[in-house]
Amino acid sequence: MWVSTPRLSFISPEPSSGKTRALEVTAPVVPRPIEAINTTPAYLFRKVSDPAGLPTILYDEIDTIFGPKAKEHEDMRALINAGHRRGASAGRCVVKGRRIETEELPAYAAVALAGIGHLPDTILTRSIVVRMRRRASTEIIEPYRLRIHAPEGHALRARLATWAAQIRPTISVADEMPPEVTDRNADCWEALLALADAAGGNWPTLARVAAVALVADSQAATPSLGILLLHDLHEAFDGEDTMTTDAILQVPNNK
Numbered sequence: 586m587w588v589s590t591p592r593l594s595f596i597s598p599e600p601s602s603g604k605t606r607a608l609e610v611t612a613p614v615v616p617r618p619i620e621a622i623n624t625t626p627a628y629l630f631r632k633v634s635d636p637a638g639l640p641t642i643l644y645d646e647i648d649t650i651f652g653p654k655a656k657e658h659e660d661m662r663a664l665i666n667a668g669h670r671r672g673a674s675a676g677r678c679v680v681k682g683r684r685i686e687t688e689e690l691p692a693y694a695a696v697a698l699a700g701i702g703h704l705p706d707t708i709l710t711r712s713i714v715v716r717m718r719r720r721a722s723t724e725i726i727e728p729y730r731l732r733i734h735a736p737e738g739h740a741l742r743a744r745l746a747t748w749a750a751q752i753r754p755t756i757s758v759a760d761e762m763p764p765e766v767t768d769r770n771a772d773c774w775e776a777l778l779a780l781a782d783a784a785g786g787n788w789p790t791l792a793r794v795a796a797v798a799l800v801a802d803s804q805a806a807t808p809s810l811g812i813l814l815l816h817d818l819h820e821a822f823d824g825e826d827t828m829t830t831d832a833i834l835q836v837p838n839n840k
Contacts, residue, residue, distance in 0.1 A: 589670050590671075599719065666707050676688070756780070
């Protein structure tokens with residue numbers, strides 16, 4: 586129905602912030618979940634192509650993939666990025682006997698990620714980012730037990746599937762997109778706001794408040810090294826358009 590599916594990214598600066606638990610709670614309520622850790626791109630491409638239906642990929646410890654050796658995992662990055670758009674596929678060459686043939690592997694699928702630190706910008710711009718933090722000692726929550734809560738999640742998934750089938754013929758694009766949510770962020774939130782509109786009640790308002798807050802939070806993230814370099818150069822130039830070599834040599838060492 587929609588042309589894109591956002592990635593859901595649970596990110597925190599430190600361990601034990603609830604990222605893995607968020608994926609565990611998500612698994613029982615989504616269709617055909619695949620809980621992946623250190624999974625090969627070939628495996629996920631094949632699962633996305635499964636005739637039984639599209640999976641929901643739940644990838645934990647994604648920071649181990651996109652660390653200092655990220656260039657070794659361009660296939661995984663391509664799957665996550667390309668799969669954001671409906672109809673996206675990845676071309677591959679396969680050897681059949683003495684012949685080399687080409688094949689197109691579908692990449693479009695729902696994906697949730699969890700990791701420490703910072704994900705590549707190309708993934709973040711396709712994501713709804715939920716920044717996690719450690720729970721304070723004064724914050725008491727109900728313990729999650731898979732054997733107890735998974736059946737409740739399965740029942741909720743069945744109810745959601747029934748409701749989705751009922752509204753599918755009439756649902757359309759979101760009636761109103763907040764002015765703060767534009768460009769690719771609008772692509773990410775369009776489907777969720779449309780679902781909130783279909784649910785009615787307080788959901789349209791709550792969804793738009795969440796969209797504005799999460800988009801603002803993602804834009805306020807730690808700037809890239811390039812932006813930091815430009816900021817430092819601006820300070821070094823002290824508002825001047827140019828700087829002579831003599832001036833550079835006179836800059837104190839602490840600048």
